[in-house]
Amino acid sequence: MKYARLVWVNMMRNKRRTVLxxxxxxxxxxxxxxxxxxxxxxxxxxxxxxxSRMVTRHAISIVxxxxxxxxxxxxxxxxxxSVSWAEWFNGIYRDxxxxxxxxxxxxxxxxxxxxxxVIPEDQRRAFLGERTAALVxxxxxxxxxxxxxxxxxxxxxxxxxxxxxxxxxxxxYTPTNPSFGDALFFFHYEYLYENAGRRAQPGWYVLExxxxxxxxxxxxxxxxxxxxxxxxxxxxxxxxxxxxxxxMYGNVGFLMNAIGLAVFFAILxxxxxxxxxxxxxxxxxxxxxxxxxxxxxxxxxxxxxxxxTITLIGGLLGVFGAKLAFEGSGFQGLGFLPGxxxxxxxxxxxxxxxxxxxxxxxxxxxxxxARLPVAETLRRVG
Amino acid sequence: xxxxxxRNLSKVYQRxxxxxxxxxxxxxxxxxxxxxxxxxxxxxxxxxxxxxxxGLDKPTSGTISVGGAQVTEMSARQLAAWRSRHVxxxxxLYNLLPVLTAYQNVELPLLLTHLSRSERREHVMTVxxxxxxxxxxxxxxxxxxGGEEQRVAIARAIVSDPTVILADxxxxxxxxxxxxxxxxxxxxxxxxxxxTILLVTHDQRAAExxxxxxxxxxxxxxx
Numbered sequence: 034m035k036y037a038r039l040v041w042v043n044m045m046r047n048k049r050r051t052v053l054x055x056x057x058x059x060x061x062x063x064x065x066x067x068x069x070x071x072x073x074x075x076x077x078x079x080x081x082x083x084x085s086r087m088v089t090r091h092a093i094s095i096v097x098x099x100x101x102x103x104x105x106x107x108x109x110x111x112x113x114x115s116v117s118w119a120e121w122f123n124g125i126y127r128d129x130x131x132x133x134x135x136x137x138x139x140x141x142x143x144x145x146x147x148x149x150x151v152i153p154e155d156q157r158r159a160f161l162g163e164r165t166a167a168l169v170x171x172x173x174x175x176x177x178x179x180x181x182x183x184x185x186x187x188x189x190x191x192x193x194x195x196x197x198x199x200x201x202x203x204x205x206y207t208p209t210n211p212s213f214g215d216a217l218f219f220f221h222y223e224y225l226y227e228n229a230g231r232r233a234q235p236g237w238y239v240l241e242x243x244x245x246x247x248x249x250x251x252x253x254x255x256x257x258x259x260x261x262x263x264x265x266x267x268x269x270x271x272x273x274x275x276x277x278x279x280x281m282y283g284n285v286g287f288l289m290n291a292i293g294l295a296v297f298f299a300i301l302x303x304x305x306x307x308x309x310x311x312x313x314x315x316x317x318x319x320x321x322x323x324x325x326x327x328x329x330x331x332x333x334x335x336x337x338x339x340x341x342t343i344t345l346i347g348g349l350l351g352v353f354g355a356k357l358a359f360e361g362s363g364f365q366g367l368g369f370l371p372g373x374x375x376x377x378x379x380x381x382x383x384x385x386x387x388x389x390x391x392x393x394x395x396x397x398x399x400x401x402x403a404r405l406p407v408a409e410t411l412r413r414v415g
Numbered sequence: 416x417x418x419x420x421x422r423n424l425s426k427v428y429q430r431x432x433x434x435x436x437x438x439x440x441x442x443x444x445x446x447x448x449x450x451x452x453x454x455x456x457x458x459x460x461x462x463x464x465x466x467x468x469x470g471l472d473k474p475t476s477g478t479i480s481v482g483g484a485q486v487t488e489m490s491a492r493q494l495a496a497w498r499s500r501h502v503x504x505x506x507x508l509y510n511l512l513p514v515l516t517a518y519q520n521v522e523l524p525l526l527l528t529h530l531s532r533s534e535r536r537e538h539v540m541t542v543x544x545x546x547x548x549x550x551x552x553x554x555x556x557x558x559x560x561g562g563e564e565q566r567v568a569i570a571r572a573i574v575s576d577p578t579v580i581l582a583d584x585x586x587x588x589x590x591x592x593x594x595x596x597x598x599x600x601x602x603x604x605x606x607x608x609x610x611t612i613l614l615v616t617h618d619q620r621a622a623e624x625x626x627x628x629x630x631x632x633x634x635x636x637x638x
Contacts, residue, residue: 035526042514321510324471325524325571326499328492408472411506412462 036331040338047311051343054307058347058390059354061300066355066375066383068289074373075285077212084245086146088274089255090237092265095121098234099264107238110254112247117142118235120225124187124198124218126177133173135187135218137225137233140168146241149213156181156204164224166203172215172363174205181205187218192229211374239271297386304394308340312398319402320410329403336402340395341388348387352380416483417444418611419468419579424477426463437463438634441477445579450605450612452625459631461615465581468613469502470494482578499527503572503610507584509564511556517543517567518552524575542570545608546600562593569600573610580604582614586621598624 044051089107091097098120107116117139124135140161144150152160152168160166169179179185179202186197200220208215226233242251252268259266312319319332356375358364364373421443428435437460445451455461466472468479470486479486484497511520518539525535543549546566556564565585572580582601586594602624604610614625622628630637 035532038519039515039526042519046514317510318512321506321512322523323495324469324498324504326495326497326502326527328495330492331495331527408463408466411466411471 036335036338040335040342043311043315043335044339044342047314050307050311054304055343055347055350057300057303058344058387059350061296062348062351062383062387063355064296064351065293065386066352066379067359068293069379069382070355070359070373070375071370072286072289073376073379074212074370083271084248085242086271087240087242087248087251087268088237088271089240089266089268090274092256092259092267095237097264098236099238099266101234103235103238103259103264103266106258107240107255110240110251112242112244112251114241114243115142115146116238116240117146118222118238119143120222120233120236121191122187122218122220122225123189123191125189126185126187131177133176133216133218134214135189135220137222138219139222140219143219143239144168146239149209150206151209152204152206160204163201163203164221165199165201166220167200168204168206168219169202170215170217171205171207173218174202176216176363192225192233196228198228237274240268245270297390301390301393304340304344304390305397308336308343308394308398309401311339312336312402316405316410319405320407323405323407324411333399333403336399337392337395340398341391344387344391344394345384348384348390352383352387355383356380418447418449418482419443419445419613420478420480421468422478422480424464424467424479425475426460426467426472427475436634438631438636441634441636443629443636445611445613447611448605448609449627450602450614450625452622452628453613453615453631454617454619454622454628455631456617460634461617461631462583464631465583465613465615468579469504469581470498499524500575501578503575503577503580505565505568505572505580505582505585507587509556509561509568509588511564511567511571513556516553516555517548517559517570520556520567521570521574523571528575538574539570542574543567545573545604546570560593561589562596565589565593565597566600569597569604573604573608578611580610580612582612584616584618585614586616586618594618594621 089099089103091099104116104118107113119136119138122135122137125132144152144157144161150168160168167185173179181202184199184201186199188194188197192198206215222233222235240251242248248270255268256266322332323329352375359373359375364370421441424441425439426437427439428437441464453461453464463472467474468481468486470489474487477487481501484501486494486497489497511517512523515523521539521542522535525538528535530538540549540552543552546569548563548566548570551559551563551567556567559567569585580601585601586597589597598621601612601614605612612625614621616622627638
């Protein structure tokens, strides 16, 4: 600790450079933590799906409908306990930037299948008993300042795009798992069907099965049954379905990691350059310290400590700035990243990277300081 | 046995393919408590000799012993530790760290010891008192005159109570009055505190403050 002051005053020698280097590291770490958190959130989203729930969708793509008549046969498939269905509504509140995921669902069977949504019993009854009622996530309520019983107007670019869709909020759910998301919006499929000129159809069926071990045989039975029909199906566990949904974004993980790596190396060069400049400006002082008896090893450590301090401060600003900013704002990526959060593991990984940045950027100037020939340097600087 | 013994010391530099001998086969003894002045023209090797005694440079051949310690046989790590305890070095251009106060500059050699903060404070304030700058402890080098800076540098050189003080043209960058104050201080360190001093200079007035004068010219050391 007795050398801390020496490290600090050297850092503060050129305040502007130190502050700019620290901010570069902070910005890089903010970006890294954000990108990494997108990855971890998507990974969590893949885990949300239950192994005892399956999804049957159109074999070509989820954007194609399935006939309502499939319901009658699906409930008879051996191993299937219950069936529900849903359709993507793509509701917009006030402005397209106010987007959030919204679904028309066969309400009674759907709620029975999703215990992840905790709903007060009186609200559940109110929601089920009213055709224009909506079930809204607690996060969404908070985001728009909605209240229970309030009527809101949504628009959908898919369904009757020219008309307003009034909904009365009758129930609010709280998710048992943050990754399920607290910013989803559900309403009755019947309402969609009637208001959309009776041309709506299920987007996908959700099947609850008696035993996860039956998943493969159930999927095979259903898909085989509809193989040659007008709307062939693809049936998979909900977890596999979620994974497929996530990969619709593309190889997000690879992209995020590639950007993160590029940022890391760019900042490494910035920090290393700043440290090298800082060290070279002190050539004569390093020689003087050696004359006073400071060993090569000690000087190596002091320069390295200086670099690590700068990057650790930058890391703290970037990593915990991101954590506070995202958690404070309730960011959920327009609803596509439900449960988005900067996990402690990600924050710690960010700090480890900050430390490695410090060591990597400081090692060359530290080595240079340790190897500086004293007599020759003193002769050169007078 | 002399405090400082130099035997058959040679230093040869290689510049490209050319070998340049600074001096060859020098012998020198300095007794404890002696104030020896080394004079000579520029480029005669005075500073090189000082650097060799401090272990900052390696001789081509020969030996240097200070207080029985074989300087020429030590590793870089041993030399650093030895220098921190036994050598006080005074530069022509003071070489104080500009970001540290006078107090902090003087404290630098003590950071290498096991002294506590309060013990370090006691030592630093004592030597600042000796050089007459206890009231300037919190001043930065830029707030001090050249003479004051050199006195702080002298305080830094003596704070760890070294065996020998090596001074390389300590008055070379000072006006006459400041130079006189610095030389008087060095005389006091030698006379009052019995410090052994090897002073390199080509200023005749500075040389007259020492007990003895030796000349180094064209690689030959004469008394």
